[in-house]
Each structure stands twice: as structure tokens, then as C-alpha cells.
Amino acid sequence: MKKLLAGLMAAAAALATTAPAMASTEADVLAFIALIKQGGTDVVHMSNRDAKGFCIGKAGAYLLDEKTKVDALVICSDQVDLNDSNEVWEVLAHEGTHVMQACVADGTGTMFKPQFVPTMLREVRAFAPHYHELVTSKYTSDFATVELEAFWMELQEPAAVMAQFKTVCGRFLK
Numbered sequence: 001m002k003k004l005l006a007g008l009m010a011a012a013a014a015l016a017t018t019a020p021a022m023a024s025t026e027a028d029v030l031a032f033i034a035l036i037k038q039g040g041t042d043v044v045h046m047s048n049r050d051a052k053g054f055c056i057g058k059a060g061a062y063l064l065d066e067k068t069k070v071d072a073l074v075i076c077s078d079q080v081d082l083n084d085s086n087e088v089w090e091v092l093a094h095e096g097t098h099v100m101q102a103c104v105a106d107g108t109g110t111m112f113k114p115q116f117v118p119t120m121l122r123e124v125r126a127f128a129p130h131y132h133e134l135v136t137s138k139y140t141s142d143f144a145t146v147e148l149e150a151f152w153m154e155l156q157e158p159a160a161v162m163a164q165f166k167t168v169c170g171r172f173l174k
Contacts (some may be wrong), residue, residue, distance in 0.1 A: 024089035028158035032092050035165055039172045041099050042072040043092075045082065055079060060091035062098035073099060090154050093161050097150040103169035110145050111168055117145060120152040127155050 033043045041062075048055050055076030063072045073095045080087045101109050112120070125132040131151040139147050153161055166173070 024085050024158045026085045028162075029085050029088050029092060032089075032096060032158065032162055032165070035162055035173075036073055036092070036096055036099060038174055039099065039103070039165070039169045040071060040174070043075070044072050045075050045077045047076070047078045059087075060095045062095045062102070064102050089158065093154045093156070093158075094150045096161065096165060097153040098146070100165055100168040101146060101149065103172060111149055111164070114145075117148065120148055123155065124148065124151050 036043055046055050054061070055074070055078050057079070058076050059079045060076055061074045063070050063074060065071075073092070075082070075088065075091050075095075080091055082088060097111070100111055104111055121132065121135070124135065128151060131154075135144050135148045135151060153164070156164075
């Protein structure tokens with residue numbers, strides 16, 4: 001029994017040291033907003049009243065419509081505490097990934113090669129099982145990889161997310 005308990009505690013300690021970072025600072029939030037805007041995407045806050053129901057049940061969205069020239073990352077202020085940098089960061093990392101996916105020139109709508117999907121899926125299952133459930137049960141196969149990338153990016157360090165943005169959307173930065 002003691003060996004089992006010691007083994008479980010060692011496994012928990014190892015997991016705690018390898019778990020992706022979830023915390024962010026206000027400086028991270030402001031830096032990523034500036035980077036997203038530098039790439040040509042507006043970052044706006046909307047409430048249910050502003051969006052005529054658009055934000056009901058959503059923390060955010062990425063809107064891209066080439067006909068109307070809309071390119072905006074939306075943070076739904078009815079769902080997200082704008083004073084909580086961690087909540088805002090999660091929306092920015094997720095929706096910012098959709099911005100990055102729009103920057104990809106190959107038309108796939110995804111940033112990573114298909115061979116990385118199993119690893120991302122395992123990491124999301126380990127560190128955010130509720131997102132794993134969404135990806136594997138709610139989304140169609142075409143859309144599942146797009147959302148998996150966004151949920152996976154939420155689990156990354158802010159510096160890594162911003163570096164990925166620069167890599168993928170660098171040609172659009174002003």
C-alpha cells in the first residue's frame with residue numbers, strides 16, 4: 001500500500017511539473033492583443049445586447065468575412081470577466097488560434113500537420129478533459145481539428161502562443 005501511495009504521489013508530482021501553463025498576466029493579454037491588432041484583426045468586446053444574442057453561451061469568436069471586410073476577434077463580456085487576465089487569456093489564445101488558422105496559406109484551415117493531432121489530443125485529454133469531450137463528441141471531423149488546435153493552444157505558455165502567431169501570421173504584421 002505504501003509503495004502504491006508513493007508511486008501515485010510521484011506520478012502526481014511529475015504531472016504537476018509537466019502540466020501546461022494556464023496562468024497569464026495582464027501584460028501577456030495586452031501584448032497579445034497588440035500583436036493581433038498589428039496583424040490586422042480588431043479585438044472587440046461585445047455583450048448579448050451589442051451582438052443581438054451572438055454572445056449567448058460563448059466566451060468569444062473569430063469573425064472573418066472578406067465581403068464585408070470584417071476581421072475581428074470578439075470577447076463576450078457577458079461570459080468573460082474582463083478583469084480576470086486568465087479568463088481573457090483563454091479566449092485570446094483560443095480565438096487567436098483561429099486568427100492564425102486564417103493566416104495559413106495552404107487552405108487547410110489548420111496550422112499543424114495531421115501527424116501532430118494524436119499528441120495534441122492526448123495532451124488535451126490529460127490537461128483539459130472537458131475540451132477533449134467537446135472535440136471528440138460535438139464537432140464534425142472537419143471542424144474537430146480546427147477546434148483541437150485552438151483548445152491545445154489555450155494550454156500553452158503565453159510566450160509560445162505569441163511566438164506561434166508571429167510565425168504563422170508574420171507576413172501580415174505591420
